[in-house]
Amino acid sequence: MSATIETTYREALREAIREAMTQDDRVFLMGEDVGAYGGCFAVSLGLLEEFGPERIRDTPLSELAFVGAGIGAAIGGMRPIVEIMTVNFSLLALDQIVNTAGSLLHMSGGQFNVPLVIRMTTGAGRQLAAQHSHSLEGWYAHIPGIRIVAPATIEDVRGMLATALADPDPVLVFEHGSLYNAKGTLAEDAGPVDIDHAAVRRPGDDVTLVTYGGMLPTTIAAADLLAADGISAEVVDLRTLRPLDDATILASVRRTHRAVVVDEGWRSGSLSAEISARITEQALYDLDGPVERVCTAEVPMPYARHLEQAALPQPETVAAAARRLVRGSDG
Amino acid sequence: MTTPLTVPVARTIVLNALHQVVPDEDLTVLGDDRPFRSELELDSLDFLSFVENLSAATGIRIDESDYDAVTSVASCVSFLTARGAAL
Amino acid sequence: MAEFTMPSLGADMDEGTLLEWLVAPGDAVHKGDVVAVVDTAKAAVEVETFADGVVEALLVQPGTTVPVGTPLASIGVGPVAPAAAAKPAKPAKPAKPAKSARPARPAKPRRAAEPVKPAARGATAQPPVHPPAPVVRRVARDLGVDLATLTGSGPGGEITRDDVVHAADQHPAPAARTTPAPPAPAPREGMRVSPYARRLATELGVDLAAVPLPADGVVRAADVRAAASGPAPTAAPLVAASAAPDAEDRRQRMRSAIATVMSHSKREIPHYYLTSTVNLGAALDWMHERNRDLPVTARLVPAALMLKATALAATEVPDVNGFWVDDRFQPATDVHVGMAISLRGGGLLAPAVHDTARLSLDAVMAAMRDLVVRARSGRLRDTELREPTLTVTNLGEQGVESVLGVIYPPQVALVGFGTVVERPWAIGGLLGVRPVTTLTLSADHRATDGFTGSRFLAAIDRHLQHPEAL
Numbered sequence: 001m002s003a004t005i006e007t008t009y010r011e012a013l014r015e016a017i018r019e020a021m022t023q024d025d026r027v028f029l030m031g032e033d034v035g036a037y038g039g040c041f042a043v044s045l046g047l048l049e050e051f052g053p054e055r056i057r058d059t060p061l062s063e064l065a066f067v068g069a070g071i072g073a074a075i076g077g078m079r080p081i082v083e084i085m086t087v088n089f090s091l092l093a094l095d096q097i098v099n100t101a102g103s104l105l106h107m108s109g110g111q112f113n114v115p116l117v118i119r120m121t122t123g124a125g126r127q128l129a130a131q132h133s134h135s136l137e138g139w140y141a142h143i144p145g146i147r148i149v150a151p152a153t154i155e156d157v158r159g160m161l162a163t164a165l166a167d168p169d170p171v172l173v174f175e176h177g178s179l180y181n182a183k184g185t186l187a188e189d190a191g192p193v194d195i196d197h198a199a200v201r202r203p204g205d206d207v208t209l210v211t212y213g214g215m216l217p218t219t220i221a222a223a224d225l226l227a228a229d230g231i232s233a234e235v236v237d238l239r240t241l242r243p244l245d246d247a248t249i250l251a252s253v254r255r256t257h258r259a260v261v262v263d264e265g266w267r268s269g270s271l272s273a274e275i276s277a278r279i280t281e282q283a284l285y286d287l288d289g290p291v292e293r294v295c296t297a298e299v300p301m302p303y304a305r306h307l308e309q310a311a312l313p314q315p316e317t318v319a320a321a322a323r324r325l326v327r328g329s330d331g
Numbered sequence: 332m333t334t335p336l337t338v339p340v341a342r343t344i345v346l347n348a349l350h351q352v353v354p355d356e357d358l359t360v361l362g363d364d365r366p367f368r369s370e371l372e373l374d375s376l377d378f379l380s381f382v383e384n385l386s387a388a389t390g391i392r393i394d395e396s397d398y399d400a401v402t403s404v405a406s407c408v409s410f411l412t413a414r415g416a417a418l
Numbered sequence: 419m420a421e422f423t424m425p426s427l428g429a430d431m432d433e434g435t436l437l438e439w440l441v442a443p444g445d446a447v448h449k450g451d452v453v454a455v456v457d458t459a460k461a462a463v464e465v466e467t468f469a470d471g472v473v474e475a476l477l478v479q480p481g482t483t484v485p486v487g488t489p490l491a492s493i494g495v496g497p498v499a500p501a502a503a504a505k506p507a508k509p510a511k512p513a514k515p516a517k518s519a520r521p522a523r524p525a526k527p528r529r530a531a532e533p534v535k536p537a538a539r540g541a542t543a544q545p546p547v548h549p550p551a552p553v554v555r556r557v558a559r560d561l562g563v564d565l566a567t568l569t570g571s572g573p574g575g576e577i578t579r580d581d582v583v584h585a586a587d588q589h590p591a592p593a594a595r596t597t598p599a600p601p602a603p604a605p606r607e608g609m610r611v612s613p614y615a616r617r618l619a620t621e622l623g624v625d626l627a628a629v630p631l632p633a634d635g636v637v638r639a640a641d642v643r644a645a646a647s648g649p650a651p652t653a654a655p656l657v658a659a660s661a662a663p664d665a666e667d668r669r670q671r672m673r674s675a676i677a678t679v680m681s682h683s684k685r686e687i688p689h690y691y692l693t694s695t696v697n698l699g700a701a702l703d704w705m706h707e708r709n710r711d712l713p714v715t716a717r718l719v720p721a722a723l724m725l726k727a728t729a730l731a732a733t734e735v736p737d738v739n740g741f742w743v744d745d746r747f748q749p750a751t752d753v754h755v756g757m758a759i760s761l762r763g764g765g766l767l768a769p770a771v772h773d774t775a776r777l778s779l780d781a782v783m784a785a786m787r788d789l790v791v792r793a794r795s796g797r798l799r800d801t802e803l804r805e806p807t808l809t810v811t812n813l814g815e816q817g818v819e820s821v822l823g824v825i826y827p828p829q830v831a832l833v834g835f836g837t838v839v840e841r842p843w844a845i846g847g848l849l850g851v852r853p854v855t856t857l858t859l860s861a862d863h864r865a866t867d868g869f870t871g872s873r874f875l876a877a878i879d880r881h882l883q884h885p886e887a888l
Contacts, residue, residue, distance in 0.1 A: 230772060230805065257614045257639055288614040288639040327799075328634045355762050357555060370551045372760070374815045375719040376790045383714040395709050395717070 003188045010180040012158040012190075013043050017081065020165055021051055024079060027165060030057035030066060031083030040085045041121060041180050063093035067118065071101050074116040079165050084120040086132045087174065101170040102145030116170045117161065122150075123176040123214040123264055124312055130300035133308075135264040137174040137213070138271035141242040148241040149195050150174045150213035154184040156239060159193030171195070174241075176214025176264075195240050198248040204234035207322045208252040210275055211262040212238035215313060219262045222318035229319070231326050241271060249275065250283050257288040258325040262318050267295040292321040336389065336415035338408055345407040348384035352377050363405040391415060420469035422453065422491040424484050435483040436490060440464075445473045447493060454490060471495040550577040556763065560669065561586035611637040622646040623667070630795075640799060647672050647767075672765035683824050687742075688863040691822050694875045696882055697843055699852040704885040721757075721812045722783040724835050724855075724878075726888045728810050729753045729774035729782075731877035737866045738859075738874050739807045741828040747865040752776075756806025756826065757786060758813070759793040767793045768826060770805035779888050814838065820856035830862035831871075833878070 007015075020027045029044060035058040038045030048056040059066040063084055070082040084090045090097065101114045124133035141148045147167060151157035157175065164171035201216065202223055211219040216237050223233040234252050238244065253259045259279050263272035276291040297311040320330035336344075346358055353371050361367060368378055382401065386393050391414045393401065400410045424434050438455040447453055452464040453473070471493040478490045550558070550565055554577055558565050563585045570577035611619070611626060619626050619642045629637050629645045701723050709717040732739040732753045740749040754770035761767060769792075771777070771785040792798050808829060813821040814837035821834035836856035843852035857878060861871045881888060 230799075230802075285613045285617045288612045289636070328632055328636060328638065353762060360550060360555060362551075365551065369817070370553065372553060372762075372816060374760070374790075374812065375721055376787055379714065379717065379719055380787070380791075386714050393714065395706055 004185040005188050006183065007154060007186050008180070008184075009154050009157050009175075009182040010041065010043055012154045012186055013161070013175065013180075014045070014047070016158050016161040017044065017047065018050070020079075020081070020162055021047075021055060024165070026077065026079040027081065028055040028057065028073075028078065029081045029083060030059050030070065032059055032061055032066075032085050034058060034083050039083065041175075041177065043175075043180070044083070063089050064096060067093035067096040068100070070116050070118070071096060071104075071114055074114045074170075075104070075112050080116055081161070081165070082116065082118045084118060086128075086177075087120050087122040087136045088132055088134055090118075090120050090136070097140070097146070097170070097172070098143050102143050105169065106145065113168045114170045115165070115168050117164045117173060118170065119161075119173045119175060121177045122174045123178060124296070124301045124308060125178040125214065127303060127305055127308060128177070128301075129303040132177075133301035135214075135266075135296065137172075137241055138263070138265040138269075138274075140172055141244075141271050141274070143242075145169065146242070147171045147195065148174065149239065150176070150241055152176070152179065152213050152216035152237050152239070153201075154182065154186050155190060156193055158186060158190045160195055160239075162192040163195045166192075167195075174213060178214050179217075182217075196245065198239055198245040199237045200234060200248070200252065201237045202233070202235040204232040204256065206232045206256055206326050207258040207260060208234045208236055208249075208256045209260050209262055209318065209322065210236045210238065210249055210252075212241060213264070215262045215264050218313055218315055219318055221315035222262075222322065225315055225319040226322055229323070231322060233322055238275075244275070244278065246278055246282065249279065253279055253283050254286045257286055258322070259287070260292040260294060260318060260321045260325065262294045262313055264296050264313065266298045267293060268298065270295060289325045292325055294318050294321050336412050338412060341389075341408045341411040341415070342404065344388045344411065345385065345404050348381050348388060349404075351384050352381045361404065363408075364403050366402050367404065368402060385411070389415065419474070420471060420493045420495050421489040422467055422469070422493055424456065424478075424486050424488045424490055425465055426486045433483055433485045436478050436480055438480055439476055439491075441473050441491075443473050443475055447471060447473060467493065469493050469495060554579050554582055558582045560666075560764070609637060610635055612639065615639045615642045618642045622671075644798060647675060647765075669764050672761070676766060679826065680824050683827050687825050687827060687830075689825060689860050690863045690868055690871065692859045692861070692868060692871045692875055693820060693822075694857045694872075694879060695841075695854050696857045696879045697852045697854050698838055698882060699843075701882045701885040702838070702853050716780070718779060718783050720838065721815070721835075722779055722786060723882065723885055723888055724812065725755050725757060725771060725774060725786065725810055726777070726779055726782050727878050727881035728808070728833050729755045729771075730881045730888070731874055732808055733775045734877045735870060735874040737870050738831040738861060740830060740865075741807070742830050742862055742865055743828050747830060750807035752807070754805045754807045756809035756829070757789060758809060758811035758823075759790055761794060767798065767803065768806060768809050768811075769793060769798050769802040770807075772802075772805065808833070810835070814855060820858050822858055823860045825860050825862055830865035831874070832860040834858040834860070 017029060021029070029047065031039075033040055034044045035048040035053060035056045038048075044056060059069075067082055067084070070080040073080045084093065097118065101116055105113045122137055123135050126133070137148055137150060140146065147164075147169065149160050149164060149171060151160045151173065157179075160173060164173060202220060204223065207226070209219045209223060216235070219235050223235050226233045234256055236249055236252050238249075259276075261272040261275045263270055265271055267273070272293045272295055276293060279291050280287070294313045294317050296313065299311060302308050302311055324330045349358055349367060349371070352373065356371055361370060367373065373381065382393050382398070385391075385401065385407065389411055391411060397410065401407045424436075435457040436454060437457045439453070440455065441447060441451075441453045447467050448470050449468055450466050453467045454465045456463050456465050474492045474494045476491050478484055478488070484490070550570075555565065557579050561582060563582050565577060565582070568577050568581050568585055569575070571581055572578040609626065609631065615637050616626070618624070618639050619629075622642065624642050624646045626637065626642075629641050631637065632641055698720065702720065705718050705720065705723060732755070736749050737747070739753050740747055742748075752773050753775040754772055755774040756768040756770050758766060758768045769789050771782055771789065774782060777785065789798070789802070806826070806829060808831050809826050810833045811821055811823050812835050814835050817837050819839070820836040823832040823834050825832045834857070836858070838853050838855050840851050841854045842849050843854065857875055859871050859875050
């Protein structure tokens with residue numbers, strides 16, 4: 001067992017960027033305020049001083065332009081990391097992400113692949129209101145040709161970037177804004193991690209709670225509530241939202257016979273809907289009750305703290321859904 | 332209770348109280364003077380439930396010191412009718 | 419001539435439906451004989467005649483609903499041959515008692531009238547020999563022995579359990595009886611069954627129609643499992659209708675489940691056994707004193723004290739509280755004492771009293787009563803069956819002096835309490851009589867040694883000497 005260090009999600013991510021840039025000089029970071037300002041969420045603080053303005057590039061406020069530039073650089077042989085401030089703003093670059101990055105390999109008959117990594121912040125919980133707080137990663141998970149990952153732990157945020165950069169095709173990394181300050185320990189020699197498999201974060205027997213990203217702490221807290229209540233919940237962290245790791249999800253559900261999907265996205269047409277569908281398609285005869293979903297209220301995210309919290313899935317609502325499944329009532 | 336418990340009513344109440352505790356047993360073959368705790372294999376919790384049922388159905392208080400008087404259907408009937416009359 | 423009329427079986431009854439005649443014109447009847455079955459709004463009730471005589475005419479057809487007081491039959495009063503059996507004298511009663519003359523709680527006696535059925539019917543014809551005890555009948559049912567063919571060896575010609583077992587040895591039951599065909603899963607119409615529960619029912623051979631419907635109307639896997647392992651959950655009213663093949667089948671399944679677990683235990687677990695005699699004087703005095711002023715619902719039984727004392731002792735000796743998994747002992751963080759509950763119709767369950775050590779005695783008592791009811795009605799939650807970290811058996815309540823039990827894996831200890839008996843007991847050089855119990859421990863030698871086990875028993879004893887602190 002190697003030595004461990006105390007760190008945060010933000011520092012682990014910065015270390016991952018630093019390592020990637022140190023090991024491969026094709027790697028560079030660009031985005032709004034990533035340089036002089038150190039990144040809107042202070043992820044790239046100090047990197048400009050370390051690597052210079054050629055490799056830590058501030059861009060104009062034009063997502064369409066700089067994501068397009070990133071695609072061009074990737075096709076040209078570079079390994080760009082493009083940072084978009086929040087997922088809300090990524091919509092300005094949808095054309096580049098979906099119509100170009102995701103399609104070029106196919107449309108070029110396999111001649112051009114796009115080894116691009118796009119990082120962005122997602123999610124609510126910090127009173128940043130409807131301009132900055134939505135969870136649209138489920139939309140991107142709809143698109144063939146791109147891989148979607150959502151590191152929920154310090155280990156994953158430290159290790160997923162390198163694997164994403166090594167991928168020959170575009171990878172979108174969704175970092176939940178409420179995780180940046182998360183503290184934890186990390187092995188000193190922590191390195192790349194796979195981005196193919198979901199992970200069981202807590203084993204359990206009575207119900208499977210499927211979640212990812214910023215909802216992992218909420219779901220773990222729900223599992224604690226349930227444990228106090230005599231219900232043993234298994235928590236599955238998807239890690240990769242596209243392609244989904246059906247095998248891990250289904251293995252768990254086949255064992256517990258009950259599933260609750262916890263997704264900070266809105267319910268309608270969501271990733272939670274996709275997961276629920278896959279479970280019922282492939283494991284109907286193992287289910288001891290309907291798949292439950294706990295999602296964000298279908299409103300633009302409110303600014304007021306109490307309204308924001310009311311809109312978001314909470315440990316209590318997740319636990320109540322699990323109890324409904326296990327006991328037939330949520331009390 | 333305004334009317335004293337008659338023997339048949341008391342007997343019915345006793346059988347009913349037993350039936351609630353052991354719904355699967357055939358009480359028709361339980362002899363009136365048989366010790367039902369052993370015949371029906373009642374444990375202490377079963378017996379307590381029985382006493383509770385009996386007490387609830389008649390309004391008669393049954394203390395722990397009375398437990399020896401409520402061991403068979405017949406003894407229960409005697410106990411209830413005696414206590415019922417004394418009320 | 420007397421009239422047999424539709425009786426009032428409760429203050430709220432103003433009409434009843436005649437379900438069945440148990441007599442025919444020309445039959446001699448005696449006061450107290452059951453002559454008809456009447457359906458009230460709440461239950462089917464056997465109705466007795468208050469007159470001696472001969473049935474002249476049945477005036478109402480089965481299935482007819484008539485107001486209270488309507489003549490149902492006419493009985494000719496006259497000299498009748500004396501009844502073969504001496505019947506206990508019944509107090510004289512008017513044929514149709516006034517409503518105000520009924521006891522205060524009419525609903526209960528009405529339901530309870532059911533058990534009277536065969537006894538009252540047979541009473542006129544049968545010799546005054548005790549019918550076989552319920553337990554004997556059950557054994558007969560299980561072994562497929564027809565009691566009518568037996569001659570009893572007990573006092574007064576009573577048929578004993580041994581008679582039945584002996585008869586079964588002589589004439590083994592036909593194979594068809596012991597291997598009933600698995601029932602096909604056939605849900606009731608409108609019943610909602612989860613897909614997994616449906617699959618499980620097929621695998622376990624559980625008839626979905628026989629699964630009791632939970633409060634929310636959805637049958638889940640746990641309900642099917644309960645139906646598979648528990649006793650007949652829908653209590654067949656009184657008469658030995660639980661001899662139905664599915665009850666038989668359930669008993670078989672529970673038997674084989676116990677067989678598997680117990681064989682595994684004895685094969686894998688190197689048991690060691692310790693015994694200690696415990697003076698329960700202080701505990702019982704305290705309990706009786708406390709119970710004296712309390713209503714029945716709030717009273718304690720000794721088993722509650724024993725359970726709690728065991729739980730507290732387990733917090734002091736944590737090595738007996740937990741599981742042997744993956745070749746090592748894994749202590750449990752909390753103490754959930756499993757309570758062995760024997761099921762009517764055979765079998766055994768040991769669900770947990772959750773977090774026993776932290777519950778008040780009243781809460782332990784309430785939990786025990788709740789578990790017993792639900793265990794016997796097949797309504798335990800699967801978590802309750804998986805949860806125990808240690809098990810207590812109170813087999814002593816059935817009169818045995820000590821019980822050296824088989825550990826329920828993966829637990830590592832089982833505590834037994836024998837029957838409470840009065841014994842001479844020396845205290846401070848003087849001899850007195852005290853209620854004592856034989857406390858036993860079966861423990862897994864892989865997890866603990868006898869030294870630890872004896873510390874555990876000593877701790878249980880110590881806690882029982884201070885019941886006020888339990």
